[in-house]
Amino acid sequence: MSRTAAVIAEFNPFHCGHEWFLEQVRERSGASYILAVMSGDFVQRGVPAVYDKYLRTSMALAAGADAVIELPVAAAAGSARRFAEGAVAVLDAAGAVDELWFGSESGDDSLFTGAASLLSGESAGFQEEFRHFLKSGCTWPAARMEALRKTDPALASSGILDQPNNTLGLEYCLALRRAGSRIAPHTIRRTGEVHDAAVPWRHHECSSAENRASDSSRTPGDSRVFASASSLRALLEESSDPGILKGRIPDSSLRLLQSPSCGAVPLTENDFSSMLIYELMKETPASLTQYLDLPEDLARRIIHLKSEFRSFRQFADLLKTRNTTRVQVNRALLHILLGITPEDFERAVHPKALRLLGFRPSSNGLLTQIKANGSAPLLAGNDLLPTLYDRRDLFASDLYETMRSGRAGQPFTQEFRHPVIRRE
Numbered sequence: 001m002s003r004t005a006a007v008i009a010e011f012n013p014f015h016c017g018h019e020w021f022l023e024q025v026r027e028r029s030g031a032s033y034i035l036a037v038m039s040g041d042f043v044q045r046g047v048p049a050v051y052d053k054y055l056r057t058s059m060a061l062a063a064g065a066d067a068v069i070e071l072p073v074a075a076a077a078g079s080a081r082r083f084a085e086g087a088v089a090v091l092d093a094a095g096a097v098d099e100l101w102f103g104s105e106s107g108d109d110s111l112f113t114g115a116a117s118l119l120s121g122e123s124a125g126f127q128e129e130f131r132h133f134l135k136s137g138c139t140w141p142a143a144r145m146e147a148l149r150k151t152d153p154a155l156a157s158s159g160i161l162d163q164p165n166n167t168l169g170l171e172y173c174l175a176l177r178r179a180g181s182r183i184a185p186h187t188i189r190r191t192g193e194v195h196d197a198a199v200p201w202r203h204h205e206c207s208s209a210e211n212r213a214s215d216s217s218r219t220p221g222d223s224r225v226f227a228s229a230s231s232l233r234a235l236l237e238e239s240s241d242p243g244i245l246k247g248r249i250p251d252s253s254l255r256l257l258q259s260p261s262c263g264a265v266p267l268t269e270n271d272f273s274s275m276l277i278y279e280l281m282k283e284t285p286a287s288l289t290q291y292l293d294l295p296e297d298l299a300r301r302i303i304h305l306k307s308e309f310r311s312f313r314q315f316a317d318l319l320k321t322r323n324t325t326r327v328q329v330n331r332a333l334l335h336i337l338l339g340i341t342p343e344d345f346e347r348a349v350h351p352k353a354l355r356l357l358g359f360r361p362s363s364n365g366l367l368t369q370i371k372a373n374g375s376a377p378l379l380a381g382n383d384l385l386p387t388l389y390d391r392r393d394l395f396a397s398d399l400y401e402t403m404r405s406g407r408a409g410q411p412f413t414q415e416f417r418h419p420v421i422r423r424e
Helices: 016-028 053-062 080-094 108-123 124-135 140-151 166-180 209-215 230-236 251-258 270-281 296-308 312-319 327-337 342-347 361-373 393-409
Strands: 004-009 035-039 067-071 099-105 182-191 354-359
Touching: 004 016, 016 035, 016 099, 016 124, 016 182, 035 053, 035 080, 035 361, 053 251, 053 354, 067 080, 067 140, 067 361, 080 166, 080 342, 080 354, 099 166, 099 270, 108 124, 108 140, 108 166, 108 182, 124 140, 270 296, 270 312, 270 327, 270 393, 296 312, 296 327, 312 327, 327 393, 354 361
Parallel strands: 004 035, 004 099, 035 067, 099 182
Antiparallel strands: 067 354
8 A cells, every 4th residue: 555755844945955855755754655745935934935836846846746735824934833733734634644754953753752742741740840930931932941851851951942953843743743643753864054054065075973973874975065945045145046056956956947937036025025014004003913923012013113114124123122033023024914814824724625736647646545535625726726725825826926927027827827737
C-alpha cells in the first residue's frame, strides 16, 4: 500500500536546502508520495512572499514534491501556533497523510515527543508551575520556559523552546496532539545556514563541529550552496535579476525564474504601502481590534502614529516596541491590509475545501486517495473555487496578483481563473 509523507513550508523562495530536505524525506520515509502544504502569497513574517505561489509551486514540483496544497492565509500569516494548527488541519482534512516531516536544530524525534507530551497538559506538575509563572507576571512564552526549567531542566536546556526550527517543529507536534491526528511526526536535523542568516555559505566550506555533524547524510562532493531564504531575499532586494541566485537555488528553479513568460518579479511589503495606508485611513482604534492578533494598545499606537506613515516597512519599524516585536507588528498590519479576523482563522482550521496548487501526473494515486478519503473536497479545477474556497484567500491572491502583474507588465489573472500547475 502506498504511503504519503507531508512537509509544511513557505519555499520563500525555494532553495537548495529545500531540495535537499525533500530528498531526505523521500529516502528516510520510503513514502510513495510527498505532499507539501505551502503558504500562498503571504507568509508568516507578515509580508508578501517574494515570488507568487504558483511559481513557488512549480519550483517545489520540479525538485521533488508530488503535489502542493495551499495553506489558508489566516494561518499562513499567523503566529507559529496558528501556522501549525492551520497546516495540520489541512493535512488531516486531506485524509491521505501518514507522516509529517520537518527540519529542526535537534533532529531527535524523541525530544519532540517528550516535549509535546509535557507541554500539552499531560504533566500536572508542569501545568502548576506554568500557572504560577503566569500569575507572577511572566509573558506566556517566558512562563512556559520557566516552568520547563523547573520540571525538566534537561529538556529546557535542549533548545526546544529557544531555537527557531525546534520551536516550530514542537508546534507541529502539539497541533497534531490537540487535533488527535493519526499522522506521525518525524524530524531531520537541519543542515546549512542558520535560520534568518544574512550571508550564504557553501556547505562543504563549513568547519564547525555542529555543521560537520549534519554532513553525515550528505553525498561527498555535493557543493550546493545552502543559503537561508532570508539571505536570498536580501540578495533579491539588491537586484531583481534571478541570476543572482545561481548556485543557491536548484537549476530547475533558476530556469523557471529566467523564463520570459513566468513574470518572476520579487515583491516586498513596501510594494503594498499605498494599499496599506488606504486601509489605515478608514480605521479607528476600536475598528482595528476586530482584526486577528491586534491588541488595543497596538491599535491606539497605529492611529496615533498614522500621520507619520511613509512605507509599510518604515511604519512597522515605528510601531515596534520593547514588548511588541517587529514580526508581530508586520502580522498585525498585514491582517489589516487583508481584512483577516479571528473568524477567518477559525475557518482556516476547519477547511471546507482544499486548494490544489499543483501536482505531478505521477501523483494521481495520491489525488485519488485525497478525493476518496478527505473530509473536504479537493479543488483541482476552478469551477467551484469562487463558491467553496474562502473569500479571504481569494482576496489575498487577487491583491498579490494585482501588484505582481502590474510590476511584470502582464495581464491580471483572477485567482479562480488561474490553472492548477501540472509539472511533468
